[in-house]
Amino acid sequence: MTSSVPASSLDPAVAARLKRSADGLVPAIAQQYDTGEVLMLGWMDDEALHRTLTTGRCTYFSRSRQEYWVKGDTSGHVQHVRSVALDCDADTVLVKVDQVGAACHTGARTCFDNDVLLDK
Amino acid sequence: MTSSVPASSLDPAVAARLKRSADGLVPAIAQQYDTGEVLMLGWMDDEALHRTLTTGRCTYFSRSRQEYWVKGDTSGHVQHVRSVALDCDADTVLVKVDQVGAACHTGARTCFDNDVLLDK
Numbered sequence: 001m002t003s004s005v006p007a008s009s010l011d012p013a014v015a016a017r018l019k020r021s022a023d024g025l026v027p028a029i030a031q032q033y034d035t036g037e038v039l040m041l042g043w044m045d046d047e048a049l050h051r052t053l054t055t056g057r058c059t060y061f062s063r064s065r066q067e068y069w070v071k072g073d074t075s076g077h078v079q080h081v082r083s084v085a086l087d088c089d090a091d092t093v094l095v096k097v098d099q100v101g102a103a104c105h106t107g108a109r110t111c112f113d114n115d116v117l118l119d120k
Numbered sequence: 121m122t123s124s125v126p127a128s129s130l131d132p133a134v135a136a137r138l139k140r141s142a143d144g145l146v147p148a149i150a151q152q153y154d155t156g157e158v159l160m161l162g163w164m165d166d167e168a169l170h171r172t173l174t175t176g177r178c179t180y181f182s183r184s185r186q187e188y189w190v191k192g193d194t195s196g197h198v199q200h201v202r203s204v205a206l207d208c209d210a211d212t213v214l215v216k217v218d219q220v221g222a223a224c225h226t227g228a229r230t231c232f233d234n235d236v237l238l239d240k
Binding site: 014021022023027029031035036037038040041053081082083084085086087088089090092094104105106108111112113114115116117118119120 | 161208
């Protein structure tokens with residue numbers, strides 16, 4: 001995959017160990033830093049991860065629109081970044097954030113509130 | 121994608137709204153149900169989701185080995201399923217579990233403990 005990764009400003013040491021899907025992206029989980037709520041899952045390429053690490057605002061890459069989006073730029077529902085970690089395989093990002101308002105475009109606090117398949 | 125989805129025992133109403141990646145999978149976030157810790161991210165196809173919903177044990181599909189794996193079958197570090205939800209786009213699964221022991225194959229409690237890129 002390495003040869004097909006677009007140039008980005010991401011720290012080369014991080015870029016070297018990042019394991020991307022065939023589309024060059026990794027899933028990024030956004031979690032509310034204090035309550036632990038899992039808010040949403042987005043996708044990042046190297047540049048989106050770089051921007052998330054350096055701007056203080058969570059930035060994703062839209063698979064459908066093929067463009068970057070800064071969470072909250074349209075809705076005001078900003079995600080202020082508190083911490084960023086890779087998993088043990090370096091193929092998933094966990095971003096702890098302070099979410100302003102609703103994380104979900106439906107107005108729900110999280111994207112997982114409204115389609116519960118099982119609850120014991 | 122619908123025509124290429126392998127037959128599974130998943131509830132057809134759920135299968136009809138599930139939005140899979142090109143490889144037929146959806147990311148599945150495992151979260152400790154009481155502490156809120158994000159433990160790991162795995163992948164599920166329809167059958168893995170069905171088994172997770174019906175067996176009480178978290179079941180994933182390994183992208184590298186192209187086979188199902190029941191978390192804890194080898195390690196003993198079982199994930200007992202407490203709830204399962206889809207997100208608003210039906211392309212991500214959140215499974216709240218009771219994790220026995222370490223979630224990570226490294227022995228760490230979660231897969232996100234050891235590669236912190238930013239911590240404010």
